[in-house]
Amino acid sequence: AQSVTQPDIHITVSEGASLELRCNYSYGATPYLFWYVQSPGQGLQLLLKYFSGDTLVQGIKGFEAEFKRSQSSFNLRKPSVHWSDAAEYFCAVGAGTYKYIFGTGTRLKVLA
């Protein structure tokens, strides 16, 4: 069965520090992979997506993610975190013609 695992429920980093949010997926075919961000009281906004080709994907707000097939991972990274990055982050896999499977989310706290 398709699944997405985000092993870290909460992560706290200092402003200016680097960030890596983990995502592992289970899917039988080549997946479509996504990262979304949800600010408090808001809906989800797409940060980036991977379909094929270059395994390092650039997104908005300075985020990037790397697809590693051998590890079934699609980790999200940012070199230097800003206080405005505090939010909840969701990894998702496109699991068929219309279906998307979301992870349980990682809540990021940024210390000033």
Add this chain to the structure above:
Amino acid sequence: GAGVSQSPSNKVTEKGKDVELRCDPISGHTALYWYRQSLGQGLEFLIYFQGNSAPDKSGLPSDRFSAERTGGSVSTLTIQRTQQEDSAVYLCASSLLGGGNEKLFFGSGTQLSVL
């Protein structure tokens, strides 16, 4: 419209009452999704619409939940005889065609509280 619009943004109801949640997707988007977001549970798929048809209702938790979409646009999620476990944020999303490789556009959600 400019984005996906959901109303009301907050709804407080008493156990046993019926509630209706509305979603107005982006104009021209044929695919519409409802998700439920509970604390620490991520996004739970409820139902998918392609146009006015719902080919996948598999995520609806019980027969108290129903949804419809009219005119290929506005959708309403109805919860009958609400229970406390129905308390959650209900998110609506739309996409252009409904392929599994598309960007989903989300509304801000309806926070439902059942007392």
